[in-house]
Amino acid sequence: MLMENMGLCLDDRPDEGVFRVHRRVFTDPEIFELEQKYIFERTWIFLTIESQLPNPGDFITTWIGRTPILVTRDAKGKLNAFSNVCRHKGSVVQRADKGNAKYHVCNYHGWAYDPTGKIVDVKEHKAGQYSPAFDAAEHNLEPLAKLESYNGIVFGSMSPNVPPLDEYLGEIRFFLDLVMEQGPKGMEFVPGRAAYTFQANWKMQMDNGLDSYHLGSTHASFADVIQRRRKGEGHQEARQYDWTERFRGTGGSFSFKHGHSAIWSRPNEPFKRPIFPSIEEVKKRVGTLKADWMLHGRNTIIFPNFQTADSTALLMRQFRPLSVNQTEMRVWCLAPIGEAREQRSWRLRQFEDFFNPSGFATPDDSAVYEDCHTGAAGSGFDYLDGYGRGMMVQEKGANDVAQSIGINPVTSIQGPFEQSSETWHHPPHREWRRMMEAGLAGKEPY
Template identity: 30%
Template sequence: MTFVETHTGRNDLPTRDFSWMVDASAKRFRIHTQAYVGEDVYKAELERIFERTWTYVAHESEIPTPNEYVTSYIGDQPVIAVRDREGVVRVLINRCVHRGAALCREAKGKTRAFICPYHGWSYDTSGKLVGITDRNIAGGYDEDFDAPEGLYRVPKVDIYRGFIFANLDPDAGPLLDHLGRARDIIDLKLNMSPVGEIRLVSKPYSVRYKGNWKFQAENIVDQYHFLFVHSPFSKLQTKYGESTGDFGVHKAGKSHAERRNTRYHGDTYGCSQGHGLAFQPESDPENLKQGHFAEHFARLSEKYDEEMLCRIGGKCAAAIFPNLGMIHHQIRTWRPLGPDLTEVTVYPYELVGLDDELNAGMLRSQERFYGPSGYGMPDDVDIFSQNTEGLRGRAVEWLILERGIGSDVETENGDFRGLPASEACQRGLWRKWASAMKGIEQ
């Protein structure tokens, strides 16, 4: 059975053109409401985007030794990311080939074999079928039974600096081509470590919100919203400073203007691959010689020049199309569960080789803003729900994403560079979305 044969029969979705929902020109960029709320749009996204794009599924630090695994998703399809007994990283569809039961119900673990809870068929960690229970007993299988080879192996798996990506499209281009400029964000984040590595050791946490998955992809690189959606937090931070557990994150001035200037600097990018990137280098190298990380940056200065050190010591964030986010000291993923339901999972990470006290401080700052009882996550979830409620007003058809469009500059590789509060990031996502959602001519 081939991949194509198992992914057909979705009515007319493969031929329908949804790209008209992005109305874009030199000075105009509007998105139709149905691009966020349409059930048919959502089903087409699963097929045209999530089944044909490099998707982040796990980090190597989660499966450091043979036979370790984590469960994950490609769109709505459950997968297992596993390091087999030979040490090869594989991504397998989490479905028994017999009667379709999910094999793994745990988020992570270590095993020599995946055993189906329904009828006991077993598979080794490479996905090979190694056992059929009671094969020749009491109405079992004939000697010439055409047994399947094993679990479906996702045909494309690649790793960039520990980030494991998978692609269900066997004809997909190279991962590095898909990442493009997004590699800069990954590199800056990891190069904060003395040895250039991160590890996921804290238990991740998840939240579900009533809204479309693209709200999260847009929001994580949206500089414009912070002082409005997170206004109460910003005021508390201004008043109490480091006593809130800031640990060098979300620094703010004493006035609204100072807080705005703190956030509105650097560049944004809307990439041709659909990524949104935000870069905020440290403007004053002397600031790196102060605070919790002063000694750490002194050591890094022996490895990097001043310009690169300011980039590493500044802030940056990414929405890597279609499902991966990086901001501060965390990896974030989002999983579509329907046109109006999304699951977001946050994975705080440690910098390998960094002092334990500094890693602990970074984790505390994560808990303060992004944790289940933090200030930031509830704000964002609430605004996504408000967006969803507002979009019920279908009498207004279009949303406006034109902030900064006149100042965007197209680069030689097709990316658009924007000012810090531009919606260039969001426009990059939607250009890629429109390209992927074009119909097939009949």
């Protein structure tokens, strides 16, 4: 029933103040299959940041939905992206996460590709007695339909029918600038990355990445530790924020076109941020307004599966759907290129304290995602009601805060941080339904 009528997946009646999501959206394997086709293969997906591939021959591997992707920098310095799938029998070609390679050689039968995706060797071609129908030159890696960067963040699309990346990102670019312009030489991933899986649907992370409401309950043990640290106990090097103070502050959110959202909170203990010692340099380079906003707490969701967070640490996260009830999370701690040693170690202590898989947040979050998945997979009531906080204070268009930073969101909210609105959930779910409906109707989404 839901399959024919995606409208039933969302009970979205803005005039009546109702927004609810059907729990099968999180648990139905058929819906999961359709998401691959109608969302992941039809829109822009985060791939990497350009500074991960500074030199000719550098590469990274990643995923668009279930498709393995290879991103390379070729000898001319150009970025390329392909399905990381061998044209012989479909093996993954490049198995490493990242590296530098003159050739990408398939481990199965040894076909080799250069960083422009060109096939340069069909092993023992001449001895192979191929029929004239086999043209080796027709077996280059399959390029992605679209590849573009915004401020050093690289996105790709398997569909040629996406809007230009600038237009797709739209007004949320302001928040991406705040992430990517913190360092005078740009930003980089701190070497290494964390990856882990949780046994729940990918949209649990889509929902939770901007969820402030759960902090006091899910992460109560972290709040306890912070309190004890305040008395001088334990690991002081992390210089974590006092969350009690943060809850007393002001915050808000914006929703944007194409399913993106951002939340923010006023700077609380800005001197605890690793860029604080460099803030005068930052101000000179990007202006006082942007520098001040770099000290605000900010999280974004770029639909469908990319997030930035600058709260207890600065990071990027991507959550990859493996199946309806399994998701892989990949997390990168982000830092200015050439950052001073002291600031870098401070940043790492903050990152590992809360967001690292062994930190205070991740195990707690994964546990509640799995609890939600277990609950939603059972039977009983149909609709989940966790989308209603803040509805009564939501403004259409730009509020004062949006105007002060020169952006034009679809909706804005401002209020006490503890109000922790849930209305920013609405854009990704509405975009999800829009794309699914377009797919089922046999139409392109854009």
